[in-house]
Amino acid sequence: MDFEKAFEPGRIEERWYTHWMKLGVFTAHLDSPRPPFSMAIPPPNVTGRLHMGHALNNTLQDILARWRRMRGDDVLWLPGTDHAGIATQMVVDRQLAKEGTGREALGRDAFVRRVWQWKEEYGGAIIDQLKRLGCSCDWTRERFTMDPGLSHAVREAFVRLHEAGLIYRDKFIVNWCPRCRTAISDLEVIPQETQGHLWTIRYPLADGCGGIEVATTRPETMLGDTGVAVHPEDDRYRSLIGKTVALPLVGRALPIVADPFVEREFGTGAVKITPAHDPNDFEAARRAGLPSLVVMDEQGRMNDNVPEAYRGLDRFEARERVVADLRAQGVLVSVKDHLHNVGRCQRCNTIIEPYLSTQWFVRVKPLAEEAIRAVADGRVRFTPAHWVNSYNEWMGKIHDWCISRQLWWGHQIPAWHCETCSEINVAREAPAACRRCGGRVLRQDPDVLDTWFSSALWPFSTLGWPDDTPDLRRYYPTTVLVTGFDILFFWVCRMIMMGLRFMTVAPFRRVYITGLVRDAEGQKMSKTRGNVVDPLELIDRYGADALRLTLAAMATPGSDLPLSEERMVGYRAFANKIWNAARFVLLNLGETRQVDAPPPLPPRDRLRVEDRWILSRLARLEGTVEERLGDYRFDETANALYQFVWHEYCDWYLEIAKPHLLPGAPPIEAARTRAVLVHVLDAVLRLLHPVMPFITEDLWQRIPHRGETIALSPYPERDEAHIDEPAEREVALLMEIVVRVRNIRAELNIDPTRRLPLLYHARDRETAEMIAANAATIATLARLEGVRAAADLSATGPAARAVAQGVELAVPLAGILDLEAEKRRLSREIEKLAREREGHARKLQNAEFLGKARPEIVDKARRIHRELQEKIERLSRTVESLG
């Protein structure tokens, strides 16, 4: 068997992934008698490359999927990608630009074909990257949001919502990106604190008697003003309400209206009303019955509704011109620096223009109400639970969702405009004739739907909805959704609303919200900072298993994950540690390797205490993993496994086992030891498999057995029969004795190769016999020449002394003992113990503690105090005897 000294992840990963695919390990079984466990992947953008966020949430999902699969559940982890409207369109736009052409030149149909072509060619990249991570998705059910089936679902959902009056088309103020030339939703606008200006302008009253001053951060919008508003109870302006001002530069007459939305303290307390370019003004204008005037085109240039001097100017050029002209006319009262939030496009960072246009909307209130109830009554649970607050807050004050986008790539809105009578025909398929006038010239609405509209349907559209398919019946609702908080509102909220609406049941029972992967300094990863870590590079350097373990170990609910290279190095070392532990065990299996079953575990009465100890510890680990994973505590699961493998199995059990495998050891002892070693190794590999699938498969394949893959082997469960408290106590004592002796060695600078004698004195015979029975083990671990009982340790002459759980220890060091060093060592030890003792002593002197604390707490305090006391006394006597 080739068994390299160091684990080399690159050599095995692809091989085992292919193996799993060949066996169909990841495919769900519709006809399985086992309970289903299902998850829908948060579909990454087709344009995407795997980033740390993906790596994290897909690692966690894969841990759940593999774990439940090994436990025997029928697991469906459904993968796929999102068509990502704007993002994808932009990628192809850029490509065309490079070729010296553009979307417009190509025309819509050719452009859309071109995007599909791009998708076929490059769209699969992220899928391959998920495979490299080891994701055990059911690839036979891979979906894309623009698949025919999903597109069908989108149309169906749209039509049904429209029929129910929950989708409408209206002229409304929306967030407009002049660069993307489309409307976007509120969520796609990123507010950014910006140092700007506040301009105060004087609008003269039409009757010539004075004027009113208004303040604005966007002076160019004044060209679209249709009124001025003041607070109805503002004494400064009360008398002006109802009067008219003349709009500077334009001359238009504007009425002064009263509206309580005006903040009297801000600016001058009077607001210019630009209904077509400001959401508040839009609402205020509606209330006051003021008209709207759009003064920009879709690229953010001033249109024909403004005086000739400004037409065609970009909005920022127009701003300068307007300000200059106002100043020239003497109506610019003041300019002040002003810090405020400016909305920018999530995609291209362009400053968003509120813009009046005709769009499609979802009336979300009724959907949100049910969605809030579903979370309130526990039909959907959040982990961590505090996210419910954010969820409720957002859902509570949600406003209508603008779902139309002026793009070409996406689901075109299933509405057909009649050229004859302008009737809008919303239908599942293109109608032959207008339902109102029978006209035959129909033109489909050019807009497409917000990408998140189709994503909102993902948990059921992927399973065949609106058809009543077996997949849908079996796997909906999904068990859990694992995703980042950044798309809580974009996606999670909307899925809950749509799931409840169309399936009556929420799309998942639990939402696990991951933290954010940050860099080692805790900074958010971003291209501009240049601190983005590429998970694929980490896989290349450290292996997918190490990356997964790192992410799992750091995934404490509710906190972000500062990813440091050092940490990864540590977990790669862990992979190497298991590798070598397995190497040791398997190379020691010798001739038994020929067989297709591992050596059977000997009956209990043939096991030694260390065997019963490690089996007991293993059983506890199995219980912990079961419980912690069930609570989505990936971090504690990972830590428990790490701790057990490294610090119990390797540090102690393997070391205790070694002498039994030596050539001269009794064969029966060797057989017993091998059996336990392999048994625990096998269990540990299976326990670790969900977290570290590749290395565990590779090692498990080297253990003799009949299974085809560890991925389908049963997950180890806690076996009560293996819990053995006496064995745990005994080994704890052995361990402490060994550590005491090693400490003496290290502190007194004794040659590590030198074999020392050890004398001990135990109070009771049972303990003494136990130590005697394990003398060889102790001797090996502590490098002793012998371990002997002594009735009285005070007569041994110069010796280093220690106490382990009440057992007195002496290492005779005639001739080599540095008395002063020993005194220093003991004194330090005594000081430490005394400090501990004081705490307990104080408690035990407190009558209220004795009276009110739970009895077992008091007993424990007594016991600890007594032990500390004894130890201190013994060590003190030793110090005295040293003079």
Added chain:
RNA sequence: AGGCGCGUAGCUCAGGGGGAGAGCGCUACCUUGACACGGUAGAAGUCAGCGGUUCAAAUCCGCUCGCGCCUACCA
């Protein structure tokens, strides 16, 4: 402006009413037949501050300070 979260060893973080923990780093020693991606031993903390509840607070409750994040229509 509201809401949420965080402040524990040099660093990054677990823990969460009853003897302060891990990983990395650090110090000393060790190439011992699985592993130097290793071993052994060790040093290191007013658990942000102040008050309260309790027999007992790092842990629960208030307030303060510091740091993040999210939401919001102050032009």
